[in-house]
Amino acid sequence: MPGSDDDCVGGLPQTDDDVVTYFCTAAKKENTDAQLFLGWIYCHGRGVVKSERDSFWWYRKAANGGNVVAQVHLAQMYESGQGVVSSNASKAAAWYRRAADGDSAEAQLALGKMYTDGYGVKEDISEAVRWYEMAAEQGHHEAQTILGRWFALGRGVIQSDEQAVKWLTLAAEQGNPAAQSTLGQMYLMRYFFKELLSTGHKQDEQTNQNLRMSAKWFTRAAEQGDVNAQSNLGGMYEKGRGVEQSDVEAVKWYIKAAEQGDVNAQFRLGSMYQQGRGVEQSDVEAVKWYTKAAEKGNAIAQNNLESMYMEGRGVEQSDVEAVKCVTKAAEQGDVIAQCDLGSMFMDGRGVRQSNVEAVKWLTKAAVQGYAIAQRNLGSMYEEGRGVNQSDVDVVKWYSKAAEQGDAVAQGNLGLMYWKGQGVEQSHVEAVKWFTKAAEQGNTFAQACLGWCYDLGRGVVQCDVGAAKWYSRSAAQHEKFAQFHIASMYELGLAVDRKGKGPLHLYQEAAAKGEPNAHFHVQWLTSPTYLDGQATTDAQHTFTLYSRGAEQGYAAAQQALGRMYERGLGVAQDAREAIIWYSKAAARGHTDAKRRMEFLQDHLD
Incomplete structure (x- = not known):
């Protein structure tokens, strides 16, 4: 047997190594340090043939003799099953406790872990904390790291950032990478927390110090x-x-982390390749890293990968693959993905068209507050696609999106207020929402706002305001606005600073399908108009348009109605205006019809 008088090296041939011989002799005399040494050389095969059983025998002998280090090694062998028949957690815990009571920081740490996991002992977080604290106070960096993290989380102790930083710093200064990383995270969180509390706060020295410490x-x-x-x-x-x-x-650092499998680094690296930031732009590399992150469930990477497949960037274009990617992200609750998937069902891209499925996914994103989904859901209710048509729900969803600043929703909501659909009619509210959208550059809202100023509905009538918004919208080639600013130029209600003339705008609007523009192209190119247009005098213009109106030109009739309505070259006469608007409307001039109806409402 190991340690016998005949063979101090456990039945194996004796070594000539004087060191082994010396410790063998000392071990037989119950020198626990020598016994510990023999356990170690058998464990590692240094100077003797490696033998876990002999290692266990000598560690146990030294441990029974009170050697704390041997007790730790023996506990580790019971825990792992080395040198014994099978692992024995309870015996491991017992030996760790004996060593821990002997002030072994390693044993105290191990015992803390066993109480944390309920392994070999009954789970007891308070007891775990006690042993971690003992080890930490002896300077054990891993115990300090665990204790620091627990103070940060408030696990088993009263939450304390001060205590967390204290213990993590002690461990970090010993070079523990986990403590260093956690400490960096805590300093970064201090920065984000201050950002959260201070809207638009200016970075102060303390903030900068937190960031520098985090980076360090x-x-x-x-x-x-x-x-x-x-x-x-x-x-x-x-x-x-x-x-x-x-x-x-x-x-550089994203690559190092990404190659170790960090999903966030893989996603960010994909983004850097896609944008060509810090690296040569490569859609192929972007797809490679997005794919790695997407396969691990990163919803943003799945979303970005969808876009790459949709556009055929770095990968063969495939709507079907795009749907697969966006579905995975949508099922994780990603609002952008849910909205995109809803749109794909709406359009039947990469998937069988289904308004019901479109509404389902748009609703999921909308209830999470995603403005684009709210706006699109509003349009589904407006058109009765996948749901029963409901103006009330239209207003509900347009309102939610509009309040978040979505310009399209603001313009659409303005129109609902203008018409009084799903909400009590209010031209004032219509102007409010048209203005918000128009100021963001929405061409539809700009045209509508010009119309409000033109008619004086919801706002004081103002030709300058009407011309301003019609011009902005027309500059973006909106046909309704092109028609109306041309009409203002034609009647001298606005100055054509670009000098193109109303005919050019009417022709462009007509080519886009504006239903009234062709009436005005016809009139402005007629012999009657061309023969009489030499002067811009209001009375002369009135006479000219009267002649054209009598000849049956719908544009002249509409313009004559406006001249009577506004008192241009003739005494103001609303009823006469209605007569001429009526004549133009009878010929299919829808703008004349609208103006007639508004004027009739005003007179009533």
Whole structure:
């Protein structure tokens, strides 16, 4: 047997190594340090043939003799099953406790883990904390790291950032990468927390210090290969937080983390390749990294991969593959993906067209507050696609999107107020929403706002305001606005600063299908108009348009109605205006019909 008088090296041939012989002799004399040494050399095969059973025998002998280090090794062998028939968690815990009571920080840490996991002992978080604290106070960096994290989370202790930073700093200064990474995260969270509390706050020295400390600890951990630190450090360089902004450095650290499988780094690396930031632009590389992140469930990567398939960038174009990607993201609750999937069902792209499915996915995104989905859902209710038509629901969803600043929804909501559909009619509210959308450059809303100023509905009548908004919309080639600004130029209600003349605008609007423009092209190219257009005098113009109106030109009749309505070259006469509007309307001039109806409502 090991340690016998005949053979101090456990039945194996004796070594000539004087060191082994010396410790063998001492071990037989119950020297526990010598016994510990023999356990170690048998465990590692140093100077003797490796033997876990003999290692176990000597560790147990030394442990029974009170050697704390041997007790730890013996506990580890019971825990792992080395040198014994099978692992024995309860015996491992018992030996760890004996060593822990002997002030072994390693044993105290191990015992803390066993109480944390309920392995070999009954789970007891308070007891785990007690042992972690003992080990930490002896300077064990792993115990300090665990204790710091638990204080940060409030696990088993009262939450305390101060205590968390204290213990993590002690471990980090010993070079523990996990502590360094966690400490970097805590300093970064301090920055984000201040951002959250202070709307638009200006960075102060304390904020900058937090960022610098975050970058410092992320760097130390990243250089040791800590994947979380590498990923976070990439983000620090990308945003220029705590370090000088550098896309090249960002890519460097993203690559290191991505190659270790970090999903966030893989996604960000894909984005950097797609944009050509810090690296030569490559859609192929972007797809490669998006795919890796998407396969691990990253919803944003799945969404971006959808776009790559839709556009055929870096991969063969495929609506079907795009749907597969966006569906995975949508099923995770990603609102952009849900909205995109709804749109794909609406259009039947990559999937069988289904208004019901479109509404289903748009609703999921809309109830989460995604403005585009809310607006699109409003249009589905407006058209009765996949749901029963409901003006009330139209207004509901347009309102939600409009309140978030969606210009299209604001314009559409303005129209609902204008018509009084799904809501009590209010031209004032219509103007309010048209204005919000128009100021964002929405051409439809600009044209509608011009119409409001033109008629004086919801706002004081103002030709300058009408011309302003008609012009802005017409500049973006909106046919309704082109028609109306041309009409204002024609009657001298606005100055044509570009000098193109109303005919050019009427022709462009007519080519786009504006239903009234062709009447005016016909009139402005007629012999009657061409023979009499030499002067811009209002009375002369009135006479000219009267002649054209009598000849049956709908455009002249509509214009004559406006001249009577506004008192241009003739005494103002609303009833006479209605007569001429009526004549033009009878010939199919819809603008004349609208103006007649508004004027009749006003007279009533």
